[in-house]
Amino acid sequence: MALILDLAVQGLQMLLVLLLAPLLTGFVRKVKARLLLRQGPPLIQPYRDLARLLRKEVVLADNASWLFRVSPYLIFAATWVAASLVPTFRTGLMFSWSADLIAIIALLGSARFFLALAGLDVGTSFGGIGSSREVMIASLAEPAMIMIVFTVALIAGSTQLSTMATFLVSSQVGLRVSLGLALIALIMVAIAENARIPVENPATHLELTMVHEAMVLEYSGRHLALIELSASLKLLLYVSLIACLFAPWGLMPPDGGIALLAIGVVAYIAKLAAGGFLLALFETSIAKMRVFRVPEFMGAALMLGLLATLLLFVSRSL
Amino acid sequence: MVLPALACASVLIATAAVAIAIRDAARARHVVYGICLIASSALLVIALLALLDVSKAPSAVTLPLGIPWLGAHFRLDSLSAFFLAVVALGAAAASLFALGYGRHEPEPGRVLPFYPAFLAGMSIVVLADDAFTFLVSWEFMSLSSWALVMAHQRVPDNVRAGYVYLIMASFGTLALLLMFGLLAGPDGGYAFADIRGAQLSAGVSAAILVLALIGAGSKAGLVPLHVWLPLAHPAAPSHVSALMSGVMTKVAVYGFVRIAFDLLGTPAWWWSMVVLALGGVTAVMGVLYALMQHDLKRLLAYHTVENIGIIFIGLGLALAFKAHGMALAAALALTAGLLHVFNHSLFKSLLFFGAGAVLTATGERDMERLGGLIHRMPQTAFVFLVGCAAISALPPLNGFVSEWLTFQAILLSPQIPSWGLKLLVPAVGALLALSAALAAACFVKAFGVTFLGRARTPAAESAQETDRFSLAAMFFFAALCLVAGVLPGLFIDALAPVVHSLVGARMPMQSGVEWLSIVPIAESRSSYNGLLVFLFMLLSGGLAAWAIHRLASDKVRRAPPWDCGYPDASPATQYTASSFAQPIRRVFGTLVFRAREHVDMPPPGALRPARITIEMRDLVWDALYAPIAEGVGLAADRLNHLQFLTIRQFLSLVFAALVLLLLVLAIWP
Numbered sequence: 001m002a003l004i005l006d007l008a009v010q011g012l013q014m015l016l017v018l019l020l021a022p023l024l025t026g027f028v029r030k031v032k033a034r035l036l037l038r039q040g041p042p043l044i045q046p047y048r049d050l051a052r053l054l055r056k057e058v059v060l061a062d063n064a065s066w067l068f069r070v071s072p073y074l075i076f077a078a079t080w081v082a083a084s085l086v087p088t089f090r091t092g093l094m095f096s097w098s099a100d101l102i103a104i105i106a107l108l109g110s111a112r113f114f115l116a117l118a119g120l121d122v123g124t125s126f127g128g129i130g131s132s133r134e135v136m137i138a139s140l141a142e143p144a145m146i147m148i149v150f151t152v153a154l155i156a157g158s159t160q161l162s163t164m165a166t167f168l169v170s171s172q173v174g175l176r177v178s179l180g181l182a183l184i185a186l187i188m189v190a191i192a193e194n195a196r197i198p199v200e201n202p203a204t205h206l207e208l209t210m211v212h213e214a215m216v217l218e219y220s221g222r223h224l225a226l227i228e229l230s231a232s233l234k235l236l237l238y239v240s241l242i243a244c245l246f247a248p249w250g251l252m253p254p255d256g257g258i259a260l261l262a263i264g265v266v267a268y269i270a271k272l273a274a275g276g277f278l279l280a281l282f283e284t285s286i287a288k289m290r291v292f293r294v295p296e297f298m299g300a301a302l303m304l305g306l307l308a309t310l311l312l313f314v315s316r317s318l
Numbered sequence: 319m320v321l322p323a324l325a326c327a328s329v330l331i332a333t334a335a336v337a338i339a340i341r342d343a344a345r346a347r348h349v350v351y352g353i354c355l356i357a358s359s360a361l362l363v364i365a366l367l368a369l370l371d372v373s374k375a376p377s378a379v380t381l382p383l384g385i386p387w388l389g390a391h392f393r394l395d396s397l398s399a400f401f402l403a404v405v406a407l408g409a410a411a412a413s414l415f416a417l418g419y420g421r422h423e424p425e426p427g428r429v430l431p432f433y434p435a436f437l438a439g440m441s442i443v444v445l446a447d448d449a450f451t452f453l454v455s456w457e458f459m460s461l462s463s464w465a466l467v468m469a470h471q472r473v474p475d476n477v478r479a480g481y482v483y484l485i486m487a488s489f490g491t492l493a494l495l496l497m498f499g500l501l502a503g504p505d506g507g508y509a510f511a512d513i514r515g516a517q518l519s520a521g522v523s524a525a526i527l528v529l530a531l532i533g534a535g536s537k538a539g540l541v542p543l544h545v546w547l548p549l550a551h552p553a554a555p556s557h558v559s560a561l562m563s564g565v566m567t568k569v570a571v572y573g574f575v576r577i578a579f580d581l582l583g584t585p586a587w588w589w590s591m592v593v594l595a596l597g598g599v600t601a602v603m604g605v606l607y608a609l610m611q612h613d614l615k616r617l618l619a620y621h622t623v624e625n626i627g628i629i630f631i632g633l634g635l636a637l638a639f640k641a642h643g644m645a646l647a648a649a650l651a652l653t654a655g656l657l658h659v660f661n662h663s664l665f666k667s668l669l670f671f672g673a674g675a676v677l678t679a680t681g682e683r684d685m686e687r688l689g690g691l692i693h694r695m696p697q698t699a700f701v702f703l704v705g706c707a708a709i710s711a712l713p714p715l716n717g718f719v720s721e722w723l724t725f726q727a728i729l730l731s732p733q734i735p736s737w738g739l740k741l742l743v744p745a746v747g748a749l750l751a752l753s754a755a756l757a758a759a760c761f762v763k764a765f766g767v768t769f770l771g772r773a774r775t776p777a778a779e780s781a782q783e784t785d786r787f788s789l790a791a792m793f794f795f796a797a798l799c800l801v802a803g804v805l806p807g808l809f810i811d812a813l814a815p816v817v818h819s820l821v822g823a824r825m826p827m828q829s830g831v832e833w834l835s836i837v838p839i840a841e842s843r844s845s846y847n848g849l850l851v852f853l854f855m856l857l858s859g860g861l862a863a864w865a866i867h868r869l870a871s872d873k874v875r876r877a878p879p880w881d882c883g884y885p886d887a888s889p890a891t892q893y894t895a896s897s898f899a900q901p902i903r904r905v906f907g908t909l910v911f912r913a914r915e916h917v918d919m920p921p922p923g924a925l926r927p928a929r930i931t932i933e934m935r936d937l938v939w940d941a942l943y944a945p946i947a948e949g950v951g952l953a954a955d956r957l958n959h960l961q962f963l964t965i966r967q968f969l970s971l972v973f974a975a976l977v978l979l980l981l982v983l984a985i986w987p
Contacts, residue, residue, distance in 0.1 A: 054866065056871060057875055061876075061880070062877065062879065065692040065699075067770065076858070080862075081851065097835060097845045098833070099713070099846060103722065106711065106722075109755075110712040110713060120762070120770045123771030132763075132899070132900065133901055135763075140755070140905070142751065146725070157843065158844060159843070160844060218880055222871065222872075225866075225870075226866070292901075312732065
């Protein structure tokens with residue numbers, strides 16, 4: 001019985017992240033538009049876009065290979081699995097032990113690996129520029145992320161997300177310098193990983209500075225839908241991750257009742273909304289950087305992460 | 319068990335003689351590679367039996383060979399068995415690959431006799447149980463591989479590669495020779511059993527460790543002793559490159575593990591700092607060098623340097639934990655290092671096989687002249703992709719598991735009391751993470767430029783899929799990469815006796831864990847389940863594909879590429895290997911390689927083409943090797959006039975030298 005319940009919760013989580021992801025993207029767009037005193041598209045516009053893309057036929061470049069057609073599914077699968085392993089409304093997910101936070105980062109790395117390859121597949125100059133810049137950004141963002149994981153793992157004594165969240169919500173943590181540094185670094189990494197301003201402009205097209213859009217330029221139809229959905233899922237994943245590590249309040253414990261479940265879900269949606277709002281606010285108040293300023297930005301994140309880890313190696317209480 | 323292993327090795331040596339005797343090239347190829355395949359498979363079985371049968375004591379034998387009063391000692395304990403398994407597995411796959419690949423060999427007479435000798439040399443090194451046998455077989459391995467590097471000696475670069483390799487190999491052996499001299503002490507107990515019992519002072523132990531790092535490190539490719547490796551490994555025929563990169567570097571790691579963990583007794587805490595620092599620098603430098611290459615085989619060779627760095631990080635952590643009496647943590651770190659030894663031997667061999675297949679299909683190693691091979695060689699492209707994903711440490715493949723274990727070991731290290739390590743280990747962790755991320759970038763480039771896009775030359779346009787033997791070897795290793803990735807518990811358990819014999823503890827038994835997860839310490843701390851991750855990915859990808867093809871449109875139309883409305887028909891407009899690496903070169907290369915770009919832009923209206931030249935310097939070569947080479951040249955110039963003395967002057971020189979030496983002997987305390 002408990003097993004079926006656990007399975008149901010895990011399945012619910014997988015569905016929930018999938019259904020909420022486009023909503024979060026739509027919410028960020030809406031808030032950004034309102035901050036610029038525009039009407040903005042309706043909240044459900046991303047769903048409509050996805051449905052429209054799914055209905056359309058795929059226009060495939062003449063020399064696209066099988067890898068180009070398989071990649072969207074691989075990217076989607078890796079991102080979805082990663083997103084469903086981050087605790088959203090409840091800790092102690094059934095399969096949370098199958099991959100810890102390092103593995104989740106690596107799963108996102110797999111998705112990026114195939115996306116970058118897909119960018120190179122057709123052999124156009126835009127695809128190449130996107131891929132080469134994406135791997136440059138990732139080559140600094142990934143180690144920064146690992147350093148953040150080290151920081152939190154050293155405090156919580158575990159790399160398991162569920163255990164981390166349970167520990168961080170307890171009163172033994174308090175305010176710590178290292179956690180503060182890690183939070184700043186994590187936000188910087190999240191901005192870069194999700195191709196948001198100031199690293200990259202998600203609304204751009206036909207610009208020499210685009211990275212993510214350049215890689216997916218040749219995609220259309222259902223393939224593009226999957227890639228867009230994966231991008232939304234990734235944004236949701238990072239917001240959930242920040243919420244679960246740095247604002248773990250309201251998370252439902254594994255043995256909670258229906259009331260706690262309701263609190264958990266409401267708290268999660270509130271956190272998502274807060275995260276989306278802050279992101280939109282941040283994006284409207286800052287200008288985009290030149291591409292070759294990005295390494296400095298990511299280098300700062302890496303140094304913050306390293307400093308946080310170093311502090312914990314020196315003293316467990318910092 | 320050791321006698322059958324030695325019998326296999328002698329069969330290999332005999333095959334070398336047979337190879338010279340057979341005149342017909344095709345028959346010689348089938349006979350030599352066939353026998354090598356059978357003999358190495360037999361070796362693999364022997365090694366696995368010795369490794370998995372925990373109850374059995376190590377089997378040893380002394381043969382009346384070599385120095386009369388010493389004899390040749392051989393011993394097959396669990397450490398030897400593990401490395402023998404790595405050697406034999408790599409050798410078996412390389413022989414299988416060569417059954418097909420060898421057909422394209424222009425000068426089989428220069429390859430066939432040395433190949434079995436090389437295999438025999440590597441197997442005997444891991445079996446040797448005294449210093450003399452170890453050194454002789456080590457040198458035998460070096461020289462036979464040197465002969466294979468020189469197989470295509472008419473290519474100008476190869477002569478230089480062989481020259482540098484020969485010098486570095488003899489330098490490394492010299493260091494090992496001195497080291498064994500120190501280990502054996504004045505009484506000359508050269509058998510490993512005598513060495514283990516000896517008591518060494520701290521200073522002597524330190525000297526031995528440094529010499530071992532130089533000797534084994536130069537063979538393995540630790541920075542700054544790596545310079546020969548990216549020259550020599552690509553110069554050899556591809557199946558030999560696979561063996562040199564995938565297997566011979568592991569024999570060097572074996573040498574270091576045998577000395578540092580077994581022969582040298584309890585380590586001092588600062589040893590690990592040297593090993594960790596070297597490992598971290600090697601990992602990052604190796605991958606940065608690799609990113610700057612556009613020769614596919616040289617890129618792979620530089621990447622071996624990176625992986626050796628990762629292995630040495632694991633070994634360094636294990637030394638640190640062992641020195642502080644933390645046996646369980648040491649077991650975790652050592653398991654991570656040794657598992658990476660195995661994993662790297664799999665995917666690096668696989669990638670070199672793939673590079674060899676590309677080389678025979680197109681005649682090109684330069685990635686700038688390839689492209690679009692996924693259409694012409696789909697099966698090779700698939701296995702190469704698996705190898706690229708595995709080496710980039712992507713789950714659920716095997717490279718991720720060993721890196722994950724290394725990260726877990728790093729997370730245990732704040733408990734180490736010494737301050738130097740507390741400051742060094744996080745930095746090494748950052749270097750490891752950086753090298754892992756750069757490795758993914760490097761293999762996006764390697765695969766993307768070689769196999770994807772449009773063909774850049776007619777040679778790449780007309781490539782043909784490679785033969786069945788080569789494909790079989792590659793598919794075998796690709797499957798092993800997946801198996802070792804989804805069922806890592808089996809391999810960790812198999813390593814347990816090795817680790818236990820070296821650090822006195824082992825990782826918890828993994829085969830009893832539910833769902834075949836791996837749990838390094840406790841499930842609340844960390845666990846990883848490659849199988850479930852693989853199944854989940856399969857399930858969600860399959861679900862997405864099914865749902866979309868069922869519920870949404872599944873129509874496909876082929877059309878010209880879009881490229882924002884400006885598609886260019888020329889394949890020269892694609893990104894090349896160097897343009898792909900340009901952002902990373904700007905970020906890291908300006909510091910590490912002093913990379914400078916010179917743009918020569920003609921004024922408007924001028925008819926000459928614009929040019930960009932990139933200037934990069936190898937600082938290790940400039941700072942370390944160039945002065946030495948210059949010094950040797952200078953000394954040779956100065957001493958040159960000694961050639962033109964008269965016979966009287968020569969005789970008086972000899973007399974003076976004799977007097978001097980006698981004086982030294984008389985004054986010596």
